[in-house]
Amino acid sequence: MENSKGYMDCTNMGAVMEVRGRSLLIQISKELDHHNAVTIREKADQLIDKNSVNQIIFDFTNSEFMDSSGIGVIMGRYKKIIFTGGKVAVTNVNSSIDRIFKLSGLYKIIEKYATIEEVLNLQ
């Protein structure tokens, strides 16, 4: 665990974040709505800038709800790293969150994987 570099516990603020190399893992705690989006965006951008992040994984294992505010958060981070060749992935997506992604067309620009390990093993 590379905790010394960039582990940030934001459980009360909607997500737990961890930097592994140049990958940022964002584990959404319970719900990704407008209320949580504000904090997640702020914390993620700090870690992205500090660690020259080129891959972001949004993990939804512990998450049961997301609305269009979540689309905004993911799109925003995508725009932030795409110009330097970065990639965004989502993992462990439940069926209702999957429908939101499908409906929004987000899968045209981001990849869905079953697990976090699957994404990290691609490198």
Place this chain on the structure above:
Amino acid sequence: MDRKNAMSLEFDSKSENESFARIVVAAFAAQLNPTIEEIADIKTAVSEAVTNSIIHGYDGREGKIVLTCAIEGSKITVSVMDKGRGIEDIKQAMEPLYTTKPEMERSGMGFAFMEAFMDNLEVISAPEEGTTVTMTKTIDEIKLFS
């Protein structure tokens, strides 16, 4: 079935109340015996409407949001009302991806999700008077068990 029930609730335009509002509606809708998917649909739609009132209606200022729910037979009607700034061009506001707040990373999908996840959506709004969003959904009485 001639089931009838109604409730209303007033709360502050604070983002903490987004989850409060959708949980309340989900709990109220539970008497219609909805599927997990139907509950998820309703929660998303309520979340979008309440978020719109907070971000756009009141633009971050303090205000009151009134949430009402009514059940008639197998149909639930959810209404979210604010007395905020109102919408000048409702048709434009409802276009997918249209947003007046790109700097806040709003995706412009709010109304599109309300339309997709509910059976019917009605928006009544007047500039400087406020906005009322009314949505209905019929919950199938007959569930298939496998």
